[in-house]
Amino acid sequence: MRRISGRLLACTMMVGSLALVATPAMAKDKKSNEVKAPEISTAFRAAGEPVEKAIAAKDFATANAGIGALEAAAVTPYEKYVAAHFRLQIAASLGDTAQQFKAVETILSTGQADPAELPAMYFYAGNFAFADGKYELATERLTKALELGYTKNNAQLMLAESYLKTNRLDEAFAIARKAIATARAAGEQVPVDWFNRPASAAQKAGRSADFIDFLALRNQSYPTPENWRNSTILYLQAFKPEKGTTLDALRLLDATGAMQTRQEFYEWATVAADSGLPGESVKAYEAGLKAGAIAKSDAEFAKLSKDQASEIAKDKGELGEAERAAAASATGKIASATGDAWLGYGDYAKAVAMYRLALQKGGVDLEATNTRLGIALAQSGDDVGAQQAFAAVTGPRASLARLWSAYVAQKLAASAAATATTPAS
Numbered sequence: 001m002r003r004i005s006g007r008l009l010a011c012t013m014m015v016g017s018l019a020l021v022a023t024p025a026m027a028k029d030k031k032s033n034e035v036k037a038p039e040i041s042t043a044f045r046a047a048g049e050p051v052e053k054a055i056a057a058k059d060f061a062t063a064n065a066g067i068g069a070l071e072a073a074a075v076t077p078y079e080k081y082v083a084a085h086f087r088l089q090i091a092a093s094l095g096d097t098a099q100q101f102k103a104v105e106t107i108l109s110t111g112q113a114d115p116a117e118l119p120a121m122y123f124y125a126g127n128f129a130f131a132d133g134k135y136e137l138a139t140e141r142l143t144k145a146l147e148l149g150y151t152k153n154n155a156q157l158m159l160a161e162s163y164l165k166t167n168r169l170d171e172a173f174a175i176a177r178k179a180i181a182t183a184r185a186a187g188e189q190v191p192v193d194w195f196n197r198p199a200s201a202a203q204k205a206g207r208s209a210d211f212i213d214f215l216a217l218r219n220q221s222y223p224t225p226e227n228w229r230n231s232t233i234l235y236l237q238a239f240k241p242e243k244g245t246t247l248d249a250l251r252l253l254d255a256t257g258a259m260q261t262r263q264e265f266y267e268w269a270t271v272a273a274d275s276g277l278p279g280e281s282v283k284a285y286e287a288g289l290k291a292g293a294i295a296k297s298d299a300e301f302a303k304l305s306k307d308q309a310s311e312i313a314k315d316k317g318e319l320g321e322a323e324r325a326a327a328a329s330a331t332g333k334i335a336s337a338t339g340d341a342w343l344g345y346g347d348y349a350k351a352v353a354m355y356r357l358a359l360q361k362g363g364v365d366l367e368a369t370n371t372r373l374g375i376a377l378a379q380s381g382d383d384v385g386a387q388q389a390f391a392a393v394t395g396p397r398a399s400l401a402r403l404w405s406a407y408v409a410q411k412l413a414a415s416a417a418a419t420a421t422t423p424a425s
Contacts, residue, residue, distance in 0.1 A: 038076065038078040039076070040078075040079060040082075041073070041075065041076075041079070043073045044070070044073045044074055044075070044079045044083075046073075047066070047069045047070040047072070047073040048070050048073075048082075048083070048086070050062075050066050051063050051066045051067055051070050051086055051090075052086070054066065055086070055089060055090065058093075060090050060093045060094050061094075063086070063090045064090050064091075064094065067083070067086060067087050067090055070083045070086060071083045071084075071087070077110040077111060077112050078110070078112050080106060080109075080110050080112075081106075081107060081110040081112035081113065083106075084103045084104075084106035084107045084110065085103070085107065087099060087102065087103040087106070088100060088103035088104060088107070091103055097128060097131065098128075098132075100124070100128060101125070101128030101129070101132060104121055104124050104125045104128065105125055107121055108121055108122070108125060118148055119145050119148040119149055119150035120145075120150065122141050122142070122144040122145035122148060122150065123141070123142065123145040123150045123152070123153065123155050125137075125141040126138045126139075126140075126141030126142035126144075126145060126155075126158065126159070126162070127142075127153075127158065129141055130142075130158060130161070130162055130165075135162045135165040135166045136166060138158070138159075138162040138165075139159060139162040139163060139166070139168075139171075142155055142158055142159040142162060143159060146159065154179075154191065154194075156175055156176070156178065156179035156182070157176070157179060157191070157193065157194055157197075159175050160172045160173075160175045160176040160179065160194075160197070160198065161197065163175065164197070164198070164201050169201060169202070169205060169207065169210075172198060172201065173198055173202070173210055173214075176194060176197075176198045176214070177217075179194055180194055180195070180217055184221075189221065190221050192218065192221075192222060195214050195215070195217055195218030195221070195222075196214075196218065198210070198214045199211055199214035199215055199218070202214060203234075203238075208238040208239060208399065209398065209399050211234070211238065212231065212234070212235050212238065212399040212402060212403060213399070213402055215227075215230075215231035215234065215235075215403070216231065216402045216403050216405070216406035217406065218231075219231055219403070219406050219407070219410065220406045220409050220410045220413065223256075223407075223410040223414075225256060225257045225258040226258070228252070228253070228256035228257075228258040228407070229253060229256075229258035229259070229260065231403060232249055232252050232253050232256075232258065232403065235249060235399060235400060235403060236249055238399075239396065239399060239400075241396065241397075241400070243271055243274060243275065244275065244368055245368075245371075245396070245397055245400060246267075246271055247268075247271045247272060247275055248371055248372065248375060248397075248400060248404075249400055249403075250264070250267060250268040250271065251268075251375060252400070252403060252404055252407065253268075254268065254284075254287065255375075255378070255379065255407065256407055259287070259288075259291070259293075260291070260293060261293055262288065262293050262294055262298070262301075264293075265284050265285070265287060265288030265291070265293050265294060265301075266284075266288075266294075266301055266304075268280075268284040269281045269282075269284035269285050269288075269301070269304055269305065269308075270304070272284060272308075272344060273304065273307075273308050275340070275344075276315075276340075276341075277340065277341065277344030278308040278309065278311040278312050278315055278344075279308075279312055279315070279316075279341075279344045279345040279346070280343075280344035280345070281304065281305065281308040282305050282308050282309050282312070283344075283346070285301060285302075285304070285305035285308075286305075288301070315341070316345070319338060319341055319342065322334060322337070322338040322341070323338055323350075323354070326338050326354060326357060326358075327357070329361065330361070330363075331361050331362060331363030331364070332357060332358030332359060332360065332361035332362055332363055332364040332369070333358070333363055333364055335354045335355070335357040335358035335361060335364075336354070336355065336358035336364045336365070336368075336369050338354045339351045339352075339353075339354030339355040339357075339358060339369075339372065339373075339376070340372065342354060342376075343372055343375065343376050346379075348376045348377070348379045348380035349380060351372070351373075351376040352373060352376045352377060352380065352382075355369055355370075355372060355373035355376060356373065359373070366392075367393050367394060367395050367396070367397040367398075368397065370389050370390070370392045370393045370401070371389075371390070371393050371397050371400065371401055371404070373389040374386045374387075374388075374389035374390040374393070374401065374404055374405070374408075375404065377389055378404065378407070378408050378411075383408045383411050383412050383415075384412075386404075386405075386408045387405055387408050387409065387412075390402070390404050390405040390408070391405065
């Protein structure tokens with residue numbers, strides 16, 4: 001929980017004074033058009049003078065002892081406003097957050113606050129309410145602070161947390177996404193908690209699409225291999241996809257440099273082999289050897305790779321005919337299958353051409369075809385085209401496409417940053 005800031009406290013010390021002669025709440029004399037100071041009763045002034053003197057002497061214990069009498073003497077809204085400012089100053093100096101909360105709420109209730117202080121007052125009211133477990137009040141106060149333009153102290157994240165505490169997940173996720181987008185637009189590094197807290201809540205609630213979305217957002221800002229590995233594996237655990245989608249997830253592990261274990265490389269090789277992609281199966285074996293995850297003495301893996309390698313020449317030799325058949329076919333099924341083969345061999349230009357032909361002709365699994373078109377475009381360096389393809393993916397594959405799209409967005413951001421820092425020749 002945040003205490004009242006030094007700047008706001010300085011403002012409080014100026015406002016909380018019996019010598020105050022003008023505030024925005026003060027009325028103007030209709031004849032002279034001069035600002036008139038609100039009237040302060042003799043009883044209120046008498047109760048306030050010893051409190052004010054104690055504050056000036058930094059004797060906050062004595063000031064605290066007299067604040068109750070000052071509040072009891074406050075009758076008008078303005079007197080209550082001034083007394084609350086005294087209490088706020090005393091409580092802030094003593095580190096008494098409960099009394100700070102009380103004072104801020106009183107200031108807001110009087111209707112006398114300077115409009116310039118309202119955004120911070122609403123924020124601190126929300127801050128104290130959150131710490132006190134009053135989450136509904138916290139959401140109300142923090143929402144108002146943001147509406148008034150308050151932008152400090154991660155107020156949006158605290159509002160999202162307040163919504164999470166009351167199980168209002170839609171509102172929590174919406175404000176968290178807005179906060180992330182705002183920070184990114186300003187070129188700021190987004191705190192990792194802005195991703196992890198909503199992701200954790202989504203996972204707990206079984207909202208897998210939201211869960212993966214926040215992990216994808218996190219990976220754009222923190223694109224470490226470990227984060228990519230974590231999010232891809234969590235995707236596989238959450239969605240338990242069919243073989244073809246699993247293969248596309250394993251491809252993401254490879255593309256992000258996040259594949260680590262012998263089991264992961266073996267699964268990639270096996271799923272590729274089962275999908276009729278001998279070239280990719282061999283690629284998985286060779287990548288595992290290069291990464292040091294597979295020993296050359298691994299007889300099982302070596303045999304799988306050898307068997308698949310023996311099929312490559314025949315398989316590649318048939319692809320020319322497959323392309324001609326795809327062009328002549330009434331549907332895009334042959335084109336889609338041929339695109340899969342070229343993608344497996346890493347010939348991304350030919351894969352892109354086949355997938356686009358498949359989409360043009362129709363009669364194919366649109367989600368799988370758009371996913372793999374996006375992968376082929378991303379691997380060929382056409383990141384903008386890849387994002388467009390991934391954006392077209394809906395249904396069960398949408399979360400995987402979201403992860404791939406985040407990977408592409410991270411590459412685009414890195415490229416833009418490199419361009420911005422490169423001196424002009």
